[in-house]
Amino acid sequence: xQTIHQWPATLVQPVGSPLSLExxxxxxxxxxxxxxxxxxxxxxxxxxxxxxxxxxxxxxxQNLSASRPQDRQFILSxxxxxxxxxxxxxCAWSFVTFNEKLFFGSGTQLSVL
Amino acid sequence: xxKTTQPNSMESNEEEPVHLPCNHSTISGTDYIHxxxxxxxxxxxxxxxxxxxxxxxRMASLAIAEDRKSSTLILHRATxxxxxxxxxxxxxxxxxxxxxxxxxxxxxxx
Numbered sequence: 170x171q172t173i174h175q176w177p178a179t180l181v182q183p184v185g186s187p188l189s190l191e192x193x194x195x196x197x198x199x200x201x202x203x204x205x206x207x208x209x210x211x212x213x214x215x216x217x218x219x220x221x222x223x224x225x226x227x228x229x230x231q232n233l234s235a236s237r238p239q240d241r242q243f244i245l246s247x248x249x250x251x252x253x254x255x256x257x258x259x260c261a262w263s264f265v266t267f268n269e270k271l272f273f274g275s276g277t278q279l280s281v282l
Numbered sequence: 283x284x285k286t287t288q289p290n291s292m293e294s295n296e297e298e299p300v301h302l303p304c305n306h307s308t309i310s311g312t313d314y315i316h317x318x319x320x321x322x323x324x325x326x327x328x329x330x331x332x333x334x335x336x337x338x339x340r341m342a343s344l345a346i347a348e349d350r351k352s353s354t355l356i357l358h359r360a361t362x363x364x365x366x367x368x369x370x371x372x373x374x375x376x377x378x379x380x381x382x383x384x385x386x387x388x389x390x391x392x
Contacts, residue, residue: 205382211384212369212382212383212384212385213326213369213382214382215380215381215382257323259325259326261325270316270328270331271318271326271328271380272328273325273326273327274325275324275325276323276324276325278323
């Protein structure tokens with residue numbers, strides 16, 4: 170069976186510090202991978218998605234970036250965090266076929282102070 | 283991308299059926315209708331999806347209007363564990379992504 174791991178669960182970072190959130194998927198090959206962000210009381214905003222190693226599509230201009238160094242690894246990064254980067258970050262994956270459902274990780278609650 | 287409209291919140295009594303509506307008047311012929319739910323401090327969970335015909339699974343039923351401009355998620359017998367935010371989403375053919383709106387916050391009254 171497939172599993173998705175996302176860490177850390179919570180993170181408190183000062184403004185201007187770097188960020189690295191990691192997500193890995195087990196039990197499948199060549200999944201589609203996604204990063205979403207949810208601000209407090211808001212819906213989910215798609216940040217990045219990837220259909221293969223090194224292939225990253227960005228949905229929203231921002232100071233965040235994503236990388237996919239391995240088939241089942243997806244990393245969200247920032248060189249300098251802003252207060253507005255606070256939120257609940259979710260990694261998700263899907264099979265690489267049309268109309269497949271998303272499987273979400275447990276999320277990272279990021280507070281930028 | 284086609285948009286969906288859902289009520290911000292709904293309440294239902296425990297052990298009664300719940301009908302969660304979703305409007306998607308600009309849906310295209312190749313858009314699938316997906317439903318997810320999110321419990322507090324957790325990632326969303328897939329509930330059900332469909333294209334034209336009504337669908338049933340162990341979690342819920344999905345009723346799709348004949349013109350496909352609206353749909354209804356049906357929880358047949360609500361429990362306290364069904365309290366969550368429910369998202370109705372259109373999966374756009376050819377796009378490798380799902381875009382979530384703000385959803386409906388469902389409260390279950392004991």
